[in-house]
Amino acid sequence: MENVVIIGTGPAGLTAAIYAARAELSPVVLIGDQPGGQVTITDALENYPGFPEGISGYELFQNLKNQAEKFGAKLVADTAVSVNFKETPFKIQAREQLLETKTVIIATGSDPRKLNVPGEKDYVGNGVSYCATCDGFFFRDKKVVVVGGGDSAVEEALFLTRFASSVTIIHRRDRLRANANLQSSAEKNEKIHFVWDSVVTEVSGSKETGVNGVLLKNVKTEAEQVFETDGVFVFVGHIPNTQIFKDQVELDESGIIKTTRRQQTNIPGVFAAGDVQDPIYRQAITSAGAGAISAMEAEKFIAKMEGTSYPGKLE
Numbered sequence: 001m002e003n004v005v006i007i008g009t010g011p012a013g014l015t016a017a018i019y020a021a022r023a024e025l026s027p028v029v030l031i032g033d034q035p036g037g038q039v040t041i042t043d044a045l046e047n048y049p050g051f052p053e054g055i056s057g058y059e060l061f062q063n064l065k066n067q068a069e070k071f072g073a074k075l076v077a078d079t080a081v082s083v084n085f086k087e088t089p090f091k092i093q094a095r096e097q098l099l100e101t102k103t104v105i106i107a108t109g110s111d112p113r114k115l116n117v118p119g120e121k122d123y124v125g126n127g128v129s130y131c132a133t134c135d136g137f138f139f140r141d142k143k144v145v146v147v148g149g150g151d152s153a154v155e156e157a158l159f160l161t162r163f164a165s166s167v168t169i170i171h172r173r174d175r176l177r178a179n180a181n182l183q184s185s186a187e188k189n190e191k192i193h194f195v196w197d198s199v200v201t202e203v204s205g206s207k208e209t210g211v212n213g214v215l216l217k218n219v220k221t222e223a224e225q226v227f228e229t230d231g232v233f234v235f236v237g238h239i240p241n242t243q244i245f246k247d248q249v250e251l252d253e254s255g256i257i258k259t260t261r262r263q264q265t266n267i268p269g270v271f272a273a274g275d276v277q278d279p280i281y282r283q284a285i286t287s288a289g290a291g292a293i294s295a296m297e298a299e300k301f302i303a304k305m306e307g308t309s310y311p312g313k314l315e
């Protein structure tokens, strides 16, 4: 039986792994289908403390992974497909193995929300993208649209100006949600344009040449227009990866895992950290902090359960 199984390898999961390994809990980490998670598709993290010149998301992932393995975390290339937290030891069924464990840290992150409009699915990888860092390069000197008005949309729009000839942000309201810094950078950028009060209702194109336009509807006037574009970058929020936990731990109405300040779910011994439980901050650094707390709490939980020593207060 394992002491702690960590599900996910974003900043939350790998920081939990570093802390749990240093506490000599020999953590097992299920890497999942997207090693490193969302952070790996971030071109440059300029606000992660300790890297004044910035660091790429992929490099941060590699560093965290190396650090976790150096201290003895066991990273396993497998993905959890179901869990049973209704009895102890907790059971985690992965594709290739069944794990039994005293504690669990859920750090499965989130996935980009889709628009769910006709054509979107058909052109993924052929003009529709959820990752500017991954796909921006293919739009050199082309016209692209970015859908959304939050930090991600504006940050990625700015990134896309490195390649595209023009970047049009399509937002369903008449003002951005993004922070003031990003807003003013976007407003000053000559390549960035805005279409307000509008939603994309269809993505059009052809199999051979990919996307050639979007159908837009003005939500105030209901007027429709065809907007020509070579690419559609969608940044309209995220959906937490909690499908396999929904009958096992308490979720809120948006599917996010409810936790206490100590990252504890409603099941004692099951913790959650990062985007999977945090709808507000969603930063690599806050996820890493939550991962560290989860591991320290898991250590405490095991010490309490087994009456073993713990270097601190067991309250």
Ligand code: NAP
Pocket: 114, 115, 147, 148, 149, 150, 151, 152, 153, 155, 172, 173, 176, 177, 199, 235, 236, 237, 238, 279, 280, 281, 282, 283
């Ligand atoms: P977000 O803040 O939830 O913004 C999502 C945007 O998409 C909003 O503008 C929303 O419109 C729009 N939207 C949602 N559903 C839509 C739909 N079906 N059709 C059209 N538009 C839709 O998501 P995010 O930008 O990914 O940011 C998530 C969190 O990460 C935030 O807390 C953000 O601060 C943080 N973040 C921070 C940074 C940074 O600090 N550099 C970078 C990226 C993300 P409304 O505005 O009308 O709701």
